[in-house]
Amino acid sequence: MPDNRPIYALIPACGTDTHAELALMAEARKLADRRGGHAHVLMAGSDTEHAVAQARAAGLDHAWHMATPIDLQVHQYVDVFATALQTPGLADGLREALVLVIANPDNEALAGALAARLGGAPLGRCTGFVFDEPGGIAAQRSAYGNRLDITLSANAGPAIAAVRPQAQPSNQDRPTEIHSLEACDARAAYPVNTVPRTEPHAALEGASIVVSGGRGSGEAAFPALYELAAKVGGAVGASLPAVDAGWAPVTRQIGISGKYVSPHIYVAVGISGTPQHLAGIDPHTRIVAINKDADANIFNVAQIGVVAEWQSLIPALIQALEISPAR
Structure with missing residues (x-):
């Protein structure tokens, strides 16, 4: 009623x-x-x-x-x-x-x-x-x-x-x-000091596509992940183990102890899919999982899953985007 x-x-x-x-x-x-x-x-x-x-x-x-x-x-x-x-x-x-x-x-x-x-x-x-x-x-x-x-x-x-x-x-x-x-008179603005970003790569905040690497990807994957993210107009993220290993800065950590992201697409490369990591991803986000472990939990929440080594897939994706750039 x-x-x-x-x-x-x-x-x-x-x-x-x-x-x-x-x-x-x-x-x-x-x-x-x-x-x-x-x-x-x-x-x-x-x-x-x-x-x-x-x-x-x-x-x-x-x-x-x-x-x-x-x-x-x-x-x-x-x-x-x-x-x-x-x-x-x-x-x-x-x-x-x-x-x-x-x-x-x-x-x-x-x-x-x-x-x-x-x-x-x-x-x-x-x-x-x-x-x-x-x-x-x-x-x-x-x-x-x-x-x-x-x-x-x-x-x-x-x-x-x-x-x-x-x-x-x-x-x-x-x-x-x-x-x-008529808008009321609001309190005064807080003083803000703007610090310019020194990192050349796109920031996670507001990214519509995030390409993220985990323990299973290894350090060697991250240059390729940055390249793929740049091709699709996205940003690079990382799991806690990848950040702890020094493969990515803490500013790119996603998860319960890192940042919360809400892109349209989240590409998880070598990420197992622990609850702590998934807590940093908006539930509406579409997850594309790439992992060599067919039993990885990430496949339970992914819309698209590929069982593969990143070395055989990410370079091919980059090459395909060079032939037909993303729009």
């Missing part, structure tokens, strides 16, 4: 990743239709016209826009959004709302701080939602290196979740009400 409770999408610095922003709005619309409620988007940024066009394309019921600089820091966005969500129209359904942000480190920090400010429930990075008749929310998450699915219940206060949206606009013929809000 519909409970008419709303879904809110929050987008700081709108216009910086238009594909993900439109997907988040479409996700809000899809969940609102499932729940029988309304879908809102609250955006902060400088490009009002584009933000409004996105909201209309997603078929949202209401679009709220605040004109702000695109370089605000996380704590400043917390101030801006917390104040905006208390305004009439947004505050009316906030206590029963599910609030969504695009999953990335800054947005997840924003979601947690915003939940604390609003007395809500921080759900973290979620993969799905179930709504019950009294209006409760059950959020599904992965844990222990994607080996376990857990469910979190939120029955009071706004529930705030980070998602990696995959939905596409359904071209619904819905009128979108457009609202402009």
Whole structure:
């Protein structure tokens, strides 16, 4: 039975990743239709016209826009959004709302701080939602290196979740009400000293493709992995044993004691697939595993698996990309 409770999408610095922003709005619309409620988007940024066009394309019921600089820091966005969500129209359904942000480190920090400010429930990075008749929310998450699915219940206060949206606009013929809000004065920005990167290779942060090496690849594989990553516009990662062996710097370590990555494709070369390593990979990421051990655990979570020595496969991939460059 519909409970008419709303879904809110929050987008700081709108216009910086238009594909993900439109997907988040479409996700809000899809969940609102499932729940029988309304879908809102609250955006902060400088490009009002584009933000409004996105909201209309997603078929949202209401679009709220605040004109702000695109370089605000996380704590400043917390101030801006917390104040905006208390305004009439947004505050009316906030206590029963599910609030969504695009999953990335800054947005997840924003979601947690915003939940604390609003007395809500921080759900973290979620993969799905179930709504019950009294209006409760059950959020599904992965844990222990994607080996376990857990469910979190939120029955009071706004529930705030980070998602990696995959939905596409359904071209619904819905009128979108457009609202402009005056952004509040946020706290001062923290001083930041920018240190230029000295490493010539692409950084892991934000990479859509990651080529990662492990104990099974050996030190000799890493020059080839860097070359392959460069060919496909990706970045190189490494498992803890590879970093401990000195084959890759600690800045490239992926796993529970390293970095968390969420590329579209993760190429795991000579990586066994321990829970500690898999905990550093987004559950939505498609894994391509290359390992000479046919019984390696990595094959249990990979979409594509190849039992082979890297020496027989990686150079062939590089050569194929030279003949037909990746687009």
